[in-house]
Amino acid sequence: MSIAAELPTRRNEAWKYSDLRQAVGDERHVLREGRDIIERLAPGTQRLEASTKHLFVERMTDDRYMDARSFxxxxxxxxxxxxxxxxxxxxxxxxxxxxxxxxGAKYTQYVLCFGARLARIETHVTVEGEGVEVTMNGAYLVGAGRHADLTSVIEHKAPGAVTRQLIKGVARKGGRGVFQGKIVVERAAQKTDARQHHRGLLLEDGAEIFAKPELMIHADDVQCAHGNTAGAWMSARCSTCARAAFPRVRRGGC
Known part of the structure; x- marks a missing residue:
């Protein structure tokens, strides 16, 4: 059956800048049990463990109608x-x-996103033990008709963790970039050191970038900061250079 009625709309705060219902339209797909809509759309959830050092590379290159994954x-x-x-x-x-x-665990994440009709990379990290290190970096590059959404929630539930998150994005006319990042520091997570930043660049009129960095702090002995900068590339000379360079980037990446 059609699943559009069960999909989130832009009234849902977590999907405010990414209209999944419109993107899916009247296509038919099976909804499974799960904690969120992407998990319900995915064929299943892969449950994995890292006990020493582990590198996991996820390539999302499939051009079929929907490529939904859950890990x-x-x-x-x-x-x-x-x-x-x-x-x-x-x-x-x-x-x-x-x-x-x-x-004592360490989690490092790198995301490179060229956008799609609607692309969303959503990450939830829970710090359950003391002395954890989290590094989450990403970049998106979107042109006309491309939509890239990088969403994350990092929950600190134990003391002494360090988090660093930096997301950078570039958008051309008709492209939309989205960053939604939330860091939550619970009362037990004293001595947390968390920094989150987003930097966006709009190359042309008609480009869109929406950013929502967010901190929720319930502990008092912490060092936390977040920030967002986004601006237009106004120089005509620079704009000409960008238009010349961007197709080469797309040919190499897309």
């Missing part, structure tokens, strides 16, 4: 997980990943 990671004490995501598929690449980190 659930458990990173053991003092283990390290590095995740690399490269998205070039042009239709509906959707990915949700949950990561749980034990004491």
């Amino acid at each position: 659930d990671w458990t990173v053991a004490e003092n283990a390290e997980l590095t995740r690399v995501v490269i998205q070039t598929g042009k239709e509906l690449p959707l990915s949700v990943t949950r990561v749980r980190l034990a004491a």
